[in-house]
């Protein structure tokens with residue numbers, strides 16, 4: 025599960041050079057530069073209002089940037105629509121997922137890309153089921169009944185289907201919009217595992233998250249956005265989890281706050297030392313815990 029060291033001399037598949045975007049007078053992004061490489065997980069972290077959704081919308085073809093340049097394979101591009109972004113190999117897996125809850129697993133897998141056969145162009149159900157089964161198996165996703173509506177699956181399984189689908193339909197860059205935000209520890213571990221599989225399948229993965237622990241488990245490269253600007257851009261070997269957590273929490277501001285609170289009423293306010301910025305008691309998931317959870321999952325699936 026540990027993140028591998030990747031070739032940083034490789035040309036980025038997707039490049040943002042000083043990209044900016046404004047909603048009227050609101051500068052949602054300013055001078056944002058990010059390099060996304062294939063076979064790497066680029067984690068984009070940021071608090072509310074940092075500009076994460078705006079960034080996703082630009083890459084996914086929902087917004088056109090107003091400054092700077094976005095390049096795909098070194099060539100400047102502007103996606104006129106989400107379809108154009110998809111055609112360029114960009115897949116976006118949104119938090120609320122573009123899956124139809126009442127439709128079966130295989131139907132969702134091919135939604136919008138149905139296979140047809142014969143002169144009447146009827147749905148080739150047998151082939152779609154077979155391919156869906158093969159692709160999910162390749163990713164290690166065990167879903168015993170592909171006719172089951174996806175609404176009955178766990179949030180983690182649904183995320184995995186969306187990731188497998190993006191890989192099958194030729195994505196080179198996959199953007200995951202807070203895929204673990206609504207999940208518990210166990211389901212998060214399942215999704216983190218598929219993030220690594222997508223990376224190992226050679227995709228450039230952009231993992232948007234609030235959670236430095238999840239990011240650090242799978243990330244090769246970390247970018248923190250704050251009020252629309254990049255405040256940190258570092259590779260894994262240049263950053264510890266504690267530093268990432270501290271940067272994410274706004275270390276300086278937390279220190280100032282803890283000093284301020286300590287002067288107010290030390291008897292009633294939690295001692296600042298208890299919430300010392302950057303101090304991590306224990307990660308939400310460490311690799312050993314994750315391995316144990318995975319074993320448990322496998323045992324459950326084979327039971």
Ligand SMILES: Nc1ncnc2c1ncn2[C@@H]1O[C@H](COP(=O)(O)OP(=O)(O)OP(=O)(O)O)[C@@H](O)[C@H]1O
Nearest residue numbers: 047050051052070071072073074075076077078079
């Ligand atoms: N449609 C809009 N019109 C005007 N301002 C907007 C609009 N959407 C976002 N903003 C502003 O742009 C900035 C960045 O917002 P964005 O939604 O991209 O941040 P975010 O990091 O995704 O936040 P969150 O985690 O809360 O979703 C914020 O100041 C936000 O208020």
